[in-house]
Amino acid sequence: GRILIVDDDRGMCQLLIDLLGEDGYETDVAYDGQAALDKYRTTRFDLTITDLMMPKMRGIELVQRLREIDSGALVLLITAFGTIESAVEAMRAGAFHYITKPFHNDEILIQAKRAIEQKTLQEELKRLRTEVQARNRFQNIIGQSAAMQRVFEIVAQVSDLPANILIEGESGTGKELIARAIHSSSSRVSGPFIPVNCAAIPETLLESELFGYVRGAFTDARRDRPGLFREASGGMLFLDEISEMPLTLQTKLLRVLEDKEVRPLGANQSEKVDTRVLSASNRNLDELVRNGKFRQDLYYRLNVIRIELPALRQRSEDIPLLVRYFIEKFAAGAKRNVEGIQDDALAALKSYDWPGNIRELEHTVERAVLLGKGTLVGAEDLPTNLMARGESAIVLAQAFAKQFTLYDLEREYIGKVLESTKGNKTEAARILGVDRTTLYRKLEEYKFKD
The missing domain is CATH 3.40.50.300 (P-loop containing nucleotide triphosphate hydrolases)
Structure with a gap:
């Protein structure tokens, strides 16, 4: 622990420096109250030991001003015999304890140990409170x-x-x-x-x-x-x-x-x-x-x-939580009955790379909630550019939900790609990775209407 010693008696200061130093404490010294305040503003101390009666600033005032700087400041007062009433007054001002002169060295060491233990408990309590506040804030x-x-x-x-x-x-x-x-x-x-x-x-x-x-x-x-x-x-x-x-x-x-x-x-x-x-x-x-x-x-x-x-694309597992939150937020604000999102629409949101991150996702969900007609946000409520990027994810989500065969899955996927290209077969063939002849053969096989 680090202890500040305050006394106009330099001999007393040296005695305390030696005594506390031998017990492993780090010490600093100030010979009047103002010097003590200056040191306290720039250095962290676990305990201040001060004489009650000093010129310029009495120990009681020092206690009050130290606690203005740090409400958790611990101050041990040393007082001459016959000034107990003043010591009690200082205790009311916030002093940790007092010792009367003449004192036994053990008294100083016992009270210093108690103060350091109390300081440790204060800091631990503060840390725990901070953690609780952090958890509450992160909600x-x-x-x-x-x-x-x-x-x-x-x-x-x-x-x-x-x-x-x-x-x-x-x-x-x-x-x-x-x-x-x-x-x-x-x-x-x-x-x-x-x-x-x-x-x-x-x-x-x-x-x-x-x-x-x-x-x-x-x-x-x-x-x-x-x-x-x-x-x-x-x-x-x-x-x-x-x-x-x-x-x-x-x-x-x-x-x-x-x-x-x-x-x-x-x-x-x-x-x-x-x-x-x-x-x-x-x-x-x-x-x-x-x-x-x-x-x-x-x-x-x-x-x-x-x-x-x-980035949001690096934490895509959070997208369902964010979507649910935004749906509740905007549905309540617009007084609309929107209860959730369909699997294919959510799959599209999860597959998109979100260059605008959470802000872009928020605006996308807001638009879907305000313009959608059903109680669930569907793929048709999402922007076309987002849907074009998410076609494969949508088809897979639907296929899994409906237990598609490979035949059904291929047919569904080709249909979705054609839909996204507005019937442009050249563009659809490019997305599918096949030539136009192969695409025409598949369209005939799956009996797609022109």
Whole structure:
């Protein structure tokens, strides 16, 4: 464990450093309350041991201010004989325990051990709560495939780490949903989550949008604007399509990430921000860095932890779940009685490669629900381009459901291909992989009408 010792008596500090060091603790020292607060803001401590009576700042005030920084801060007070009432007051302010002078060395070691054990329990409880929150949050993200389960595991593991996170994936794979899940599963959940699409805001406006400005910074700056970094302080800022950020602005973003300070346009001083940054890209940032279109140093800053989202074609086993969800969603919204999807239509959806991923699937199902006439979404409700790609899957689904013979299966498949080509026999022969003579012979054999 790591312990901060606070006392204006340097001899007492050295005694505690030696005592705790021999028992295996790592220690740091501050000789007044303000120095202790400064150290606590930049370093994680499991326990603070402080004298009650110190110049500049008394131990009671230090307890209160430490717990403002960290509500779980554990503080052990050392008080001279005769100041028990003050010690009790400090306990009410949130101190972990107190020891009176003169003390036995064992008393310090026993209380230090108790505090470290309590800190460990607090962190374990926090971790378990985070996991529960993550599971609850993931109930709104549909995916039972192994690929998505790995994503969920990573999110649960990293949501409360202070590191920046880069989410990569094709358009429509749900990068913002994952970013929101990270926020909802973290200790910053009570703080804001602010998404910004870097590609949707003109370069001339993006800087002031992110970093803010002061009145008079430019012609239309009639009042101060804090900027999204400061608005997201205490929470998370999600920079979507970060690959589209201009190089000039990338330099300024890097400075904010390194210094954790923002200087609004027109301001003379920077301001501290406590904002965790999540970013996302549908392009390969490694390649952009190699081509000189994205700053390498910024890439390393953003890419401390990377989450790669699979394309929908890589998790086709999730398509039935997604389809069911979208049917229920759009049927309820349109007050339509649509109960599910036919096997051949689902087979077509599963065989399609979905270049637009979940977003394209959602729009496809919405269209089918709104324009369909039956209680089940059928193949006729799906777009023709999707059906043309999915003919083989549809025929196989129907064949399996109806227990077709090979004769029936070939006949059905040829019929579906002809239907998809609108009777164009040359195109049908090409899709079937036969010449026109063979196709005509099959049409005669299966008694197809012209």
